[in-house]
Amino acid sequence: MADSSFDVVSKVDKMEAENAVNQARKEVEQRYDFKGVGADVSWSGDSLLLKASSEERVKAVLDVVQSKFVKRGIDLKMLDAGKPYASGKEFRIEVGLKDGISTEDAKKVTKLVREQGPKTVKTQIQGDEVRVTSKSRDDLQATIQLLKGADLDIDLQFINFR
Template sequence: MGGGGSPLGSPRDDHRRAGLGWRPDTRSPESRTRSQTMADSSFDIVSKVDRQEVDNALNQAAKEISQRYDFKGVGASIDWSGERIEIRANAEERTKAVLDIFQSKLIKRGISLKALDAGEPQASGKEYKLFCTVKEGISTDDAKKVAKLIRDEGPKGVKAQVQGDELRVSSKSRDSLQEVQRLVREKDFDFAVQFVNYR
């Protein structure tokens, strides 16, 4: 048998048996990397709250209220009432003072106050009550505002798609995605946002 043939079992031999021409990938590693990174990158804009951290902040506030001398005998309390947070005290200013303590605990635990919808103290018999609601999700109207901001002021080639109570932002440029995040942060919407699910 003459020499010079391809070794048995080589990729070239396999392609010939399959009736295919041998076409080795002659691209440089850099070129192959560039082609792989041409796919869109993306992230999601969401408005979510860690309920456990909210609960931790509430418990810390309740503990502080129970230990502070200036809250003795004013009937001050804070607790869950279903899905809402209920604050009670025998005076309007004491009710607001409890709210201030709760908000400070939220901030220390990394919860944006934009996620807290606090009402005004309301008289109820001999005491005052104040209810707070924890806000989650981006409403349809707010999602449209974010999408319009990205479309009007964001980098070219960036797409923003509303998906339920969040948005998916995609682009071939990671730099453009970072620019979108900066833009959304600086706009300072009246609802909390986070950037998650990087792809």
């Protein structure tokens, strides 16, 4: 019998992210408490730049962006928000989108599966994803449940289950 497998990935749906950013931008433009403070949200493919005239306002813009991402079904673990910093008379926060599993996180996933998962399961790091194989589909299902319950710094999706 052939081995069954699935891939563990961590990807952001770019269209959903762009929709969340557009919704956040509209809300920031319309809200009364953001009038006259230079609040702005700009999107450049895989990162965001939030601007406002004070540190409190730029943090409020970040809260708006985070709420829109949650409403669009994107986990906040996928956002990599930096610290507010001053640039002239305005404060900025750079927010990156995590896309793919880093080598360090892939090693954590494989270690977790090796230590706590079923013994028949084998893992293999393939670029920015992890392939999990086993002869038993039940063991693969148990591995998925283990990874869903694990407290990792990334949001995991499971694809190509065969």
